[in-house]
Amino acid sequence: MKRPDTSPRKRQQAMALPVVLVMLLLITLIGIGAVRTMLSQESMVAGSYDRSMALQSNERELRTAENLARNQAFDATAANNSFTPSTVTGKPNGSFAATACGANRADPSPCTNGLCSQPTPQCLPRWEDPNFSGWQGDQASGGLLSTNQVQYIVEFIGDDFSCNPPDPNAKHECSQYRVTVRTTPDLLGRRSAVVLQSYYLTQPK
Numbered sequence: 001m002k003r004p005d006t007s008p009r010k011r012q013q014a015m016a017l018p019v020v021l022v023m024l025l026l027i028t029l030i031g032i033g034a035v036r037t038m039l040s041q042e043s044m045v046a047g048s049y050d051r052s053m054a055l056q057s058n059e060r061e062l063r064t065a066e067n068l069a070r071n072q073a074f075d076a077t078a079a080n081n082s083f084t085p086s087t088v089t090g091k092p093n094g095s096f097a098a099t100a101c102g103a104n105r106a107d108p109s110p111c112t113n114g115l116c117s118q119p120t121p122q123c124l125p126r127w128e129d130p131n132f133s134g135w136q137g138d139q140a141s142g143g144l145l146s147t148n149q150v151q152y153i154v155e156f157i158g159d160d161f162s163c164n165p166p167d168p169n170a171k172h173e174c175s176q177y178r179v180t181v182r183t184t185p186d187l188l189g190r191r192s193a194v195v196l197q198s199y200y201l202t203q204p205k
Contacts, residue, residue, distance in 0.1 A: 054183035054194040057150045061181045065114075065152040066200045069177035072115070072154070073202035080175065083117050083156050084110040094118060094156035106131060116155040119178075126153060127180045127195060135182070152181045163203045174203050 072080050083094030096109040096117040107123040109116060114136025116126065126132045135151035157176040164170035177200045184193045 054150075055196075058181045058183055058194050058196045061150045061152055062179060062196050062198060065154055065179045065181060066177075066198065068115075069154045069179060069200045070202050072156075072177075073175045079159070080156055082112070083115050084112050085117075093159075095158075096120070098123070104129075104131065111153065114151075114153050116153050118157065119155055126155070127182065127197070150181060150183050152179065154179050157199075161201060163201070174201050176201050 072082055078093060080093035085093060085095070094115075094117045096119075098108045098120040100108075101120060101123040102108050105122075105124040106129055107120050107126055109118060109120050109123075111117070111126075111134030114134065116134060119126065126134065134153060136153065137151060155178040157178055159175040160172045161174045161176045162170045162172050163174040178197065179200055180195065180197045182193075182195045
């Protein structure tokens, strides 16, 4: 009977295949990890780029919407005459006083072409209301984003604010507006959502 060859050389050859398979598995796992890391970094870079683009467009749009608010305050015919007058109190030029909120706490105060009459304090803020449809398409995104990817609303807050808040003796004859600009993933088809808001105070001429 011939005995099996159990020499060290044969034993080494028998161990080679499992070692190679283990090394191949390790290399595969390392490769998968590297690809995942690369994809994650690429996603972060793309998100940062989208946010930067949205922020630049929003800042430009915010300045444009603030100029729109200023023009309303200085209208030659009647200040704020582009805002829908109240049908509740009869007050003109954007003043509004609702007695109750609408469905899902929606603000019944009207908006026309992005110009919104006084908000109702107890209702949901317009920019937080997913059903609010009064957003106006962009005015001047500067070519960074296309039309309607940046949207704004200008809310008339009132016309009896102090023209110099730090001075207690300052006249309360300035108009105040809240300007909100948004760029959202739904509008962009991208990953970043940016909302900018400012309060704009104007003094009558």
